[in-house]
Amino acid sequence: MARVGVLIDDMFEDSEYVKPAKAFKDAGHGLVNIGVKMGAVTGAKTGVKVEIDKTASEVRPDDFDAIFIPGGYSPDRLRSNDEVVNFVKQFGATDKPIFFICHGAQLLITAGLLKGRRVTGWKSIIQDIKNAGAEYADQEVVVDRNFVSSRSPADIPAFTKDSLIKLKKISV
Amino acid sequence: MARVGVLIDDMFEDSEYVKPAKAFKDAGHGLVNIGVKMGAVTGAKTGVKVEIDKTASEVRPDDFDAIFIPGGYSPDRLRSNDEVVNFVKQFGATDKPIFFICHGAQLLITAGLLKGRRVTGWKSIIQDIKNAGAEYADQEVVVDRNFVSSRSPADIPAFTKDSLIKLKKISV
Numbered sequence: 001m002a003r004v005g006v007l008i009d010d011m012f013e014d015s016e017y018v019k020p021a022k023a024f025k026d027a028g029h030g031l032v033n034i035g036v037k038m039g040a041v042t043g044a045k046t047g048v049k050v051e052i053d054k055t056a057s058e059v060r061p062d063d064f065d066a067i068f069i070p071g072g073y074s075p076d077r078l079r080s081n082d083e084v085v086n087f088v089k090q091f092g093a094t095d096k097p098i099f100f101i102c103h104g105a106q107l108l109i110t111a112g113l114l115k116g117r118r119v120t121g122w123k124s125i126i127q128d129i130k131n132a133g134a135e136y137a138d139q140e141v142v143v144d145r146n147f148v149s150s151r152s153p154a155d156i157p158a159f160t161k162d163s164l165i166k167l168k169k170i171s172v
Numbered sequence: 173m174a175r176v177g178v179l180i181d182d183m184f185e186d187s188e189y190v191k192p193a194k195a196f197k198d199a200g201h202g203l204v205n206i207g208v209k210m211g212a213v214t215g216a217k218t219g220v221k222v223e224i225d226k227t228a229s230e231v232r233p234d235d236f237d238a239i240f241i242p243g244g245y246s247p248d249r250l251r252s253n254d255e256v257v258n259f260v261k262q263f264g265a266t267d268k269p270i271f272f273i274c275h276g277a278q279l280l281i282t283a284g285l286l287k288g289r290r291v292t293g294w295k296s297i298i299q300d301i302k303n304a305g306a307e308y309a310d311q312e313v314v315v316d317r318n319f320v321s322s323r324s325p326a327d328i329p330a331f332t333k334d335s336l337i338k339l340k341k342i343s344v
Contacts, residue, residue: 073245076275080296103248110299124252127282131303 001028002167005064005091007084007107008033008050013072014043015153016101017050020068023160029167031068034059036081044072056083061091065170068163071102071122071152079110089113097166101150101159105129118144120151173200174339177236177263179256179279180205180222185244186215187325188273189222192240195332201339203240206231208253216244228255233263237342240335243274243294243324251282261285269338273322273331277301290316292323 004024008017021031035041035052042049067088069075078084088111092098100108105121106128108114115133120142129136141150141158148166150159176196180189193203207213207224214221239260241247250256260283264270272280277293278300280286287305292314301308313322313330320338322331 073248076245076248076296079299080294106296106300109303110296112299122252124248124278124282127251127284128278128300128303131281131300131305133303 001030002065002170003030003032003063004167005059005067006031006033007056007067007069007078007088008041008052009036009074009077010041011044011072011077012041012050012070012074013102013153014046014048015156016072017043017070018048019156020070020099020101020160020163023164024068024167027164027167029171032059032064034084034087036078036084041074056081056087059087061087061094061096064091064096066097066099066163066167067091069098069100069104069107071100071104073103075103075106079107085110095146097146097148097163097170099148099159099163099166101155102152105149117147118142119147119149121149122151173202174237174342175202175204175235176339177231177239178203178205179228179239179241179247179250179260180213180224181208181246181249182213183216183244183249184213184222184242184246185274185325186218186220187328188244189215189242190220191328192242192271192273192332192335195336196240196339199336199339201343204231204236206256206259208250208256213246228253228259231259233259233266233268236263236268238269238271238339239263241270241272241276241279243272243276245275247275247278251279257282267318269318269320269335269342271320271331271335271338273327274324277321289319290314291319291321293321294323
């Protein structure tokens, strides 16, 4: 089955990690939580703890079939770390699937991956998405080649469904 | 003395509000805390409470000589409120001073005020600042006409000093 790298730090939006992660695991896929440093990170709303399995400096694009970026303020923290940004930049060059929701697109902006793409995200970052050269679409889920993006926790079912379709294609 | 509108919401960086606000008041200037709704907002790190004096829908650019945007995640919250963004856009058209630190530039990006300007801000938003058409300068404080900007809490002394110079010019 597919190997999914999850880019996550403190202040992630709890449900945007918990629900897709459970669905990916239930479908048989393997998840590796990638962080800035080892230890646990904590969700912003309900205090969910997530153990980091690998730091960004330890991973390479070959280790994963897809990456997943939950929202909240986790992406803002991740994008200020050069090793995380370099990994995402390198992974982006492979054209393998990238799933991102809410503030997740922020990390792709810093990694320079949004130009010419069609994506969605949280309301506050709409202008940043447009300024990065992407087309913003106000939809519950936007699939543009290898990218699957959504706006908010309300979109999790559609986000998870379309992400699982991408993972299934990898697995067969 | 000068009338300063402070744009603030929950999760502001405590010291980035507290220290400049104290310095402005000590110099005799009047502060009005402008929020999304009435009530108190809470700082992200030490839990400082700030009472909102006016909502964004109640204020007009004529009410203030300058505006001040502390950092933290407060600017991300403010920029998803249309009334706040409209007020900042209108205030920006007056060319009166705007002081912003850390994530503060995010609000100016959504208000469309950064194009062609020279500013600084928190590391995570550097690419957003550049994509908005501004020149990013890695300095403790950047003064560009009516804009005074800084990067982080460590820059507060320089930020406060240059903001006070602008306020003094208004007051005399």
